[in-house]
Amino acid sequence: MKRTVLLLALCLMAVANLFALGQRETQSSDVVTITWWHPNSGIAGKATDTLIERFNATIGKDEGIVVTGVYQGKANDVLTKTKAIMQSATTTDLPDLVQLDGAAVLDVRDDKSLITIEHLANEDGYDLSQIIEAARLSVTYRERMIAMPFNSSTILLYYNKSAFDEVGISEPPKTLDDLTQAAVKLKQTDARGKVTRYGFANVPTTYELMCWLGQQNGLSFITDEENGHTGIPTRVLFDDNGTMVNFLNKWKTLYATGALENLTSDLNGAFASGRVAMIVASTSNLTTIEQMVGSRFALGVAPFPMVDERATGGVNVGGGALWALDNKSGHEKETWQFIKFLASAESQLYWHIETGYFPIHRDTYTLEAFVQHLSENPRAGVAIEQLLSSNPRLQGIWVPSAYQIYYAFQSGILKMLEEGRSAEETSRALAREIDGYLADFLRMQQ
């Protein structure tokens, strides 16, 4: 009997980790603690810590608010952790503020614990038009601003200026036709006919296609419901409005020259080593690419090439935003104070100079320090000029199954290039597959 009891005790010990053993932290009541989960590391991590310190030492000190920043891993990890708590019964474990990227929108926007920025701003009488329009619309769902843009970026053309000079091209390409011509000149082969330098390397990702399709005819939508910003999209439009076929035909011409490499990974490395003369990449890669290229060759940046002369829509805002969450602590107002601080002209100036994410507050652009920074860093200016001249209604697509759609685009386009399929056929097949994912998502709604 004794042994049985002993065994039972042992068994209980063995499974002890199945039971919750936590206890509630107690806090002093006069200071309100706000928790911010973020994915910022490296340079951005340091800038994040400085912003928090500044807040805690000024506004925080006056109003009794202490912000703690918690690095929760990459953007994806932050989302995974947030989602896990949202789906559990105890939403009290949620942070007051969480920084998520565009892929998170669908998971968070309809959650009960989300407090919209629109609501917080209205309570406070804050004028949201201080936030530049393109950034504001990038987080607007059904005409309500649901988050505060924070680490916002766009896309640029990076080119090897030395190689351009070498073959006698004086200006970066403006359209895909220009790009094709330049790529042909830039391509180099060795004695055995092996390509030693490609003109351009790319396999269009969702983000690049969003721009290349969306910018056509001034503004084109990729799915109905304005790319998913006014409701749940039910079907894609790129096949009906012909934007995909138009783009694919240009792409086919480019590939046929042999100057395009179908590269999906390590593009920065291929570019920095001189094996590829042009790539398109996010503005947030600027610092990394500058460091990788070093003094190997002269680096140039230019606006993202347009599909054709009529594709004047420009580019959309990508990157991440801040989401306020209700964790039943009642610290809504304090969280809003901190969001206001992060979005302010001065904080945005500091954030831009440190990290290269562009300022989302309109007043930052007229600050003297900002104007001076731009004159010293003309490359940063290219991205900002491009964004300000883009159609603000050109917005990212909010669709489910983002990974599947990403691979659908890439493998569909590769099939077209390698198996000689027509642009029309490819566009139809892509529309059919993506419509399937949209239908799956609609079936998941209550």
Add this chain to the structure above:
Amino acid sequence: MKSAYPKQIKPYLLIAPALLLAVLFSYRPFILTLINSLHTVSLAGKRLSFIGLENYTRLFVNPSFLASLSNTLRFTLFFVPTNVVICLAAALLSNRPGRLATLNQIFFFLPMAVGLSSSMMIIKMMFNPSIGIINQLLGFDIQWFNNRHAAMTLLVIAGVGLDIGLDFLLLSAALRNVPSDLLEVAKIEGASGVQTFRYLQAPLIGSTLLFVVVTNIKDAMLISSPVMILTEGGPFRSTQTLVYQMYLEGFKSGNYAIGSAIATVVFLLTFTVLLLLLRLERRRVYYQ
């Protein structure tokens, strides 16, 4: 009577913790997955309506799923023979007395001591096309992560690297259990190395070999973690396996119904293959 009661209950008590865990974390999810695959399920994980086999019919016309299915089968086909041959060769070669042989054995066994994620991260660095040591050292210009065939090869290499430790250990132990007097007799009779293996060692390690093949097939059909870290299913879906797609659908897209359907398909597929194999080999394997 009084003392018999605890005696009767003791075995149940002993298996209770294991059973509890198995029911909680294996059987219950398994049944829930089956049920989910026959329903539409909301983003929050709530079952909405019963739709019969519709999830499955949708799955089998989806180009992404068909790619996963063909990738998984191709991976199994490449990986299992490669891995078994390499592990068996390693075990045979190091199956001799002496200090150097022990050193060899340690080398083959050591990969098991490295965590999966870290070893995959190391492989990823080693095979980086522009700064990786493999291309530099061997003078290759292979785009490991950009070429569909190269990426699949890389995955097979990674799979062998993951499995070699344990499989080598099992085969090595089995080879050592072959009675030395039988080997001596073979030697005296003038049997060549090939003959010794073919007629003596192979039949005697048959049961271990079968076990290795079966677990290899299972590993290959369920492969996902190296995919997740090394290639993320790319380039162009060429390394997207069934379990990786299940992860994408279930965890990235929140599409639990389709995810559950994929899980069920993987289970049935693996189960069928293993059942067939065990049935075929039942009479051929000699158990000591």
